[in-house]
Every structure is written in C-alpha cells, then in structure tokens.
Amino acid sequence: QLQLVESGGGLVQPGGSLRLSCAASGFTLDYYAIGWFRRAPGKEREGVSCISSSGGSTKYADSVKGRFTISRDNAKNTVTLQMNSLKPEDTAVYYCAAKGSRYCSSFRPNDYDYWGQGTQVTVSS
Numbered sequence: 257q258l259q260l261v262e263s264g265g266g267l268v269q270p271g272g273s274l275r276l277s278c279a280a281s282g283f284t285l286d287y288y289a290i291g292w293f294r295r296a297p298g299k300e301r302e303g304v305s306c307i308s309s310s311g312g313s314t315k316y317a318d319s320v321k322g323r324f325t326i327s328r329d330n331a332k333n334t335v336t337l338q339m340n341s342l343k344p345e346d347t348a349v350y351y352c353a354a355k356g357s358r359y360c361s362s363f364r365p366n367d368y369d370y371w372g373q374g375t376q377v378t379v380s381s
Contacts, residue, residue: 257281257282258280258281258282258283258370259280259281259282259370259372260278260279260280260352260353260354260370260371260372261278261279261280261281261372261373262276262277262278262350262351262352262372262373262374262375263276263277263279263375264276264277264375265350265375265376265377266376266377266378267378267379267380268342268377268378268379269379269380269381270342270343270344270379270380270381271341271342272342272379273338273339273340273341273342274339274342274377275336275337275338275339276292276336276337276339276350276352276375276377277334277335277336277337278290278292278334278335278336278337278352278372279333279334280333280334280354281333283370284330284333285309285328285330285333285334285335285354286309286330287309287358288309288354288355288356288357288358288369288370289306289307289308289309289354289355289357289358289359289360290306290307290326290328290335290352290353290354290355291303291304291305291306291307291352291353291355291360291363291368292304292305292306292326292335292337292350292351292352292353293350293351293352293353293363293365294346294348294349294350294351294377295348295349295351295374296345296347296348297348299348301351301365302317302363303315303317303362303363303364303365304316304317304320304324304337304350305317305320305324305326305337306326306355306360306363307326307327307328307335307360308358308359308360309330309358309359310358311327311328311330313359313360314326314360315360315363317363319345320339320346323339323340323341323342324337324338324339324340325337325338325340326338335352337350337352339377342377342379343379344379344380345379346377346379347377347378347379347380348376348377349374349375349376349377350374350375350376350377351371351372351373351374352371352372353365353368353369353370353371353372354368354369354370355367355368355369356369
C-alpha cells in the first residue's frame with residue numbers, strides 16, 4: 257500500500273520552530289518531487305514548499321521564504337520541512353504530497369499523486 261505519513265506537528269509559541277517529517281511506505285521517493293501544502297481554517301489549501309527528486313532544486317511560497325527549509329534523505333525515504341520563526345498565520349494542517357515528476361514545476365494540488373493525512377501545526381502564545 258502506497259502511503260505518506262507526516263509527523264512533527266504540535267503547538268509552538270510565535271518565534272519558535274518545528275520540524276515536520278514525511279515518510280513514505282510502499283514505494284520509494286527517489287523519483288518523486290515532494291511538496292508540502294497547508295490548509296488553514298476557512299482558507300484554501302496552499303503550496304508551501306517543494307523539493308525535486310534529487311534534492312537539487314527547491315521552491316518556496318513567498319510567505320515562508322527565509323524561514324522554512326525543505327530537505328530530503330532518499331536513503332531514508334523521508335522529506336523534512338524545518339520551520340523557524342513561526343508566526344500565528346502559519347497555523348494550519350500541513351500535508352506532504354508526492355508528485356509523479358522529478359521537478360517542482362508548480363504548487364497545483366492536482367499535479368500531486370499521493371497525499372499524507374496531515375499534521376496540525378498551531379502557533380500561539
């Protein structure tokens with residue numbers, strides 16, 4: 257069974273950090289670009305970051321540039337999103353998704369084939 261599982265969410269104060277992980281089972285991530293998306297209450301799902309299959313290319317939403325860092329370890333079949341300087345507006349359910357392409361050409365959700373169940377991130381004092 258092909259599956260993506262996110263972990264690492266939680267409650268953090270503004271200015272704090274969290275590290276999200278996305279682990280794959282049932283398939284190897286080597287040939288997939290991996291994206292992170294989020295959905296805040298009352299808002300549409302938005303793309304946050306993406307990393308190419310090799311890890312050589314990354315993409316970030318303007319709202320998180322300079323604060324979030326995406327990385328991957330294909331040997332461990334995992335992708336990580338390091339989130340620093342978190343703001344209340346970062347509060348959302350975060351999802352990882354695998355794109356049937358090596359490259360991050362877009363943040364269009366329909367371009368992504370496999371999705372995790374999501375992990376809640378809450379930034380609040």
